[in-house]
Amino acid sequence: MKFMSDDPLQIAPDVMESLEKKGVSRRDFMKWCTGMAAMLALPSSFIPKIAEAVLAQKPYLVWLEYQDCAGDSEALLRATAPTVGQIVLDILSVEYHETIMAPSGHMAEKSLMDVVENQKGKYFVVVEGSIPMKDNGVYCCIGGRSALDLAREVCGNAAATIAVGTCATHGGIPAAHPNPTGAVGVKEAVPNATVINIPGCPMNVENLTATIVHYLTLGRLPQTDNLGRPLFAFGKRIHDNCERRGHFDAGQFVREWGDAGHRQGWCLYEMGCKGPATFHNCPTVKYNGGTSWPVQAGHGCFGCSEPHFWDTMGPVYKRLPNVPGFGVEKTADKIGAGLAAATAAGLVLHGIGRAISPKKKDEE
Template identity: 55%
Template sequence: TTAELLLELVSVEYHETIMARSGTSAEVARRQVMEVAPNGYLAVVEGAIPVGDDGVYCTVGGRAFSDVVREVCGGSAATIAVGSCAFDGGAPAAGGGLTGSVGVEQVVPDVSLVNLPGCPVNVENLAATIVHYLTFKTLPATDARHRPLFAYGGLLHNQCERRAHFEFGEFVQAWGDEGSQKGWCLYKMGCKGPETFANCPTARYAGGISWPVKAGHGCIGCTMAGFWDQMSPVYGRLPSPLPFAPQVSADQLGIALVGGVAALTVAHGTASAVRLHRRGVEERRAARLAEVGIDEGDTGAAEATEALEAIEAADEGDVDAGGAGASDEDAAEAATSDEASGPPTAATPPAPVTEIVDGAADAEGGAR
């Protein structure tokens, strides 16, 4: 369990909120770890890193948090960025932000890194990453954005327990309606599961008890890059990055149902929807290509489409074969076989001393 990992397997040498030492003594403890185990500890970073105005919006021990991250992560065996803020700036970077907040990757691009985006991060994925490192002396295979394939290699939609309702066209149409009470698909309530890569349906939260869709709320796509901007509005549908993606048929189903009672409205609405859909498809396609590390300018449009289709087809095939485990493995194979997506990253061994640096996850400013 996560508790056993933290209390029995690793030594947490520094964490601002749970360590006994405080103030200057805490900073001494941090420096001691770096001196005793150079390049031999794991640095776990939570929170966005403000770099605007020389990093004044978040300081630790009187120093800019960005400087502390460079120092600690630069001397680590490997770094794990937990949560969407540490991934790419998260909420503080939404809409451009005010503090110049970025993720760990932007501050220390050359370290051995695993990103665990999510809002909040799933602690099971953090525990699994650390256990993988302790067991195999290397970080797990990742995609081009350093997200481990065991957790982010499969499409959430394909692992969802409400998927059967999607296939049968059984959708929640309004909060509290019959479909909502019966646990039908939340696609029409803005669920971003068809556009999101994460293992939330299988890992779940709170010790495996539940996750948002099981609790009745659609996925908000929080594991995807720039999700606050890219996945908005939370309760509105987004067009698919792929023309053949299943949600297109669900939209068409909705239009067809309306058409029976309001033909003129449908004619106007359909034309608008097609224009918006086409524009949206292009934007989502570009975002998805960037996600998997494919440069359409290098590969050509046809090859890029084939690569995306291969990834989606692998996900579909995994569901047919049954089991999220198979899904992750095949998606990992598909992703790692694609040179454009970049090679898996790995770190060299050393001793399992863990250092946790807590950043500005929940506030843009404020000295610590």
């Protein structure tokens, strides 16, 4: 690719012309590259590198869908930066996605196997949905093969697998008690595959895009926490960046839906918000192109990006149980400025949601 030396983004005129023909202005592209660098905490010197990496490569990607609600595909289709059309046509060569591809039946399955055979070790896989392990995986089959069998072959031969949504990362709702199909996340089903986890119900497509951009720019997946989640997106708790945090620190809590505090945007902790025990960048990235996110809309976080949240973080509208080392439950009623420091110091551990006791049988 040829670059212009007087252009800070160093985009060749013919490449820029091709982007403009697809409705992407230079300003849009610059803004997108800058946003990606900021999200990945890369210095501004990486902005032209991101532009070059994204424009120079068109890696193959296959999207597998197993036990799920298609919420992550929905999230992809709602992507605004870049638009889904740009992701599908410009950045990636999406060869297989059951929900949006034109071929069907044997032709579709052939497209998948062609990528596995011809691009071995070079393609990406995105997996949406959990994989049933019970009874040899008979509870989810595509084209006559079990999800488990397919995932072993497709993920096992990929450069990297990105598990999106909480079902693909940790089993999600299908794995909730009593987990009748033996559902698990991709890493548990295919332990030899290189897997990064982007949980959420659904995942945030900005986090998926940034993970791919990181790989294209630096040649490796981003650093992760002990649950395989990229630190750029899951390194901080919801509570750390929540716009209602000032009200938490001031002891101003919503006590009933629609009360004066709720109308004034006070803290939702008393209404069951699990933000203090949930790691995700929802408050900073938000959803639908940065329009809003649940807490901004007036509903507490229910911890959907934590493993087994359905069994361990509930009930949805009850205050967090007392987590060892956390202390909010004991002090929420007499909260004051001092608590902010105490909780901040006490909650730097990842995966704290797992310390919450599983739901007892008689509570189900």
